[in-house]
Amino acid sequence: MQMTSTASCLSWVIVLAAALAVSVSSHAWEEDGVVFGKIGDTITLKCDGHDESLVSQWRYNGSLEIPWSFLTNQRHLQLLDLHPSVMGNYTCHDQSGELLSSVQLRVGYPPGIPFATCRASDYHNFSCSWRPSVETLLPARYIASYWVNKGDPEVCVQDPAQPNTCSVQHSKVWTPYRMNITEVNPLGFNFRILEFTVQSIVKPDPPENLSAEPIPYAPRRLRVTWDYPPTWPQEVHFQLKFRLQYRPVLHMAWSMVETANLSDVITDAFAGVEHILQVSARDFLDAGNWSEWSPETRATPWISKEASVSVPDFSNDTFTEEPEPEIRESFADFCCPTHQSDPAEKVALLISLGIFAFVVLALFLILGALIWVRVGRTVKDGGIKPDFLTAIHMKALPKTQIL
Numbered sequence: 001m002q003m004t005s006t007a008s009c010l011s012w013v014i015v016l017a018a019a020l021a022v023s024v025s026s027h028a029w030e031e032d033g034v035v036f037g038k039i040g041d042t043i044t045l046k047c048d049g050h051d052e053s054l055v056s057q058w059r060y061n062g063s064l065e066i067p068w069s070f071l072t073n074q075r076h077l078q079l080l081d082l083h084p085s086v087m088g089n090y091t092c093h094d095q096s097g098e099l100l101s102s103v104q105l106r107v108g109y110p111p112g113i114p115f116a117t118c119r120a121s122d123y124h125n126f127s128c129s130w131r132p133s134v135e136t137l138l139p140a141r142y143i144a145s146y147w148v149n150k151g152d153p154e155v156c157v158q159d160p161a162q163p164n165t166c167s168v169q170h171s172k173v174w175t176p177y178r179m180n181i182t183e184v185n186p187l188g189f190n191f192r193i194l195e196f197t198v199q200s201i202v203k204p205d206p207p208e209n210l211s212a213e214p215i216p217y218a219p220r221r222l223r224v225t226w227d228y229p230p231t232w233p234q235e236v237h238f239q240l241k242f243r244l245q246y247r248p249v250l251h252m253a254w255s256m257v258e259t260a261n262l263s264d265v266i267t268d269a270f271a272g273v274e275h276i277l278q279v280s281a282r283d284f285l286d287a288g289n290w291s292e293w294s295p296e297t298r299a300t301p302w303i304s305k306e307a308s309v310s311v312p313d314f315s316n317d318t319f320t321e322e323p324e325p326e327i328r329e330s331f332a333d334f335c336c337p338t339h340q341s342d343p344a345e346k347v348a349l350l351i352s353l354g355i356f357a358f359v360v361l362a363l364f365l366i367l368g369a370l371i372w373v374r375v376g377r378t379v380k381d382g383g384i385k386p387d388f389l390t391a392i393h394m395k396a397l398p399k400t401q402i403l
């Protein structure tokens, strides 16, 4: 009764009281008027609070037909090889058919070792969650407690608003934790022990506000930005790094880049194609795990007007004159010199050709002058020139003249 009145108070009071009650009463499960049986077992129902001699009959949900049971000498009702189909209301009656007592039978299995995981979305808090490993068909409750280092056990607080989870605040980094998740049901209990440090279970929430946009005149680029997950406290010691994955909508294979920044420029996007992008985060020093991927965003790299105009033109065979100037104009706007015959351009071309010719001429003159100076000097020094001339001379003369 006291527990019931407490229940209207703050939720954590219930949790603490429940944890206390359970640790004192060692997992006992009491429910008024309910008897629990294990499937496959035999169970004996007694007519509660009445002398056995008074009992003349048992009924199952009001019916006298209970083929799966028999009456013992003590006028108890014995049920063999329990099966879920025998669950229900059993009542004992006296000779006049007067109800003496009633009991509800529920059958199921004792708990298996629960599945449990713990995860820290930052370095200051962590939480554990669990689920049964066996479908017991019975109600269950959980006790979650932990040790830091080898200290006294502490309660991992369960919030009734979030069933099957508990959380620990002000957790300590680089410290071993031992978490005990115990599942208790009317037929017994079972527990799982998890040992970890906070940095081994750290797994940030996904980054938020992912957005991607085209970069003007760069048909293969996308600029992508995102924000820290709001649950990650931004401190110098605990930074995040990120990985960005992207693919054209119709491709299955992702490309991936890693960065420590909150933005990135993709340089190998497929031109003119819509891309899907997602980002995830991890502790900068590789502790723990990558976050889940963020919700995806989509973007298409910048497309030139030319492409967007000429594509429909190709599809219908009417090659009108009209769109062409537009194409050239837009092409000239951002790309290369045009092939249009512009008078001003012709003049410019002539001038540059003139300058080029002049430069070439000047080079020839300088080269010629250099050669002249050099040859002149060799002649003065009396170097090769006489021999050179003699050789020519001799070659030119008829053989007879030499001899």
Ligand SMILES: *[C@@H]1O[C@H](CO)[C@@H](O)[C@H](O)[C@H]1NC(C)=O
Pocket (backbone or CB within 6 Å): 122, 124, 125, 169, 231, 233
């Ligand atoms: C720890 O968790 C609580 C509740 O989940 C939150 O209010 C608090 O800001 C967290 N502490 C830090 C330091 O992030």
Ligand SMILES: *[C@@H]1O[C@H](CO)[C@@H](O)[C@H](O)[C@H]1NC(C)=O
Pocket (backbone or CB within 6 Å): 023, 143, 145, 180, 181, 182, 191, 193
């Ligand atoms: C885990 O907790 C349960 C319930 O408090 C307890 O009975 C069990 O002995 C604990 N297991 C270990 C290994 O401490």
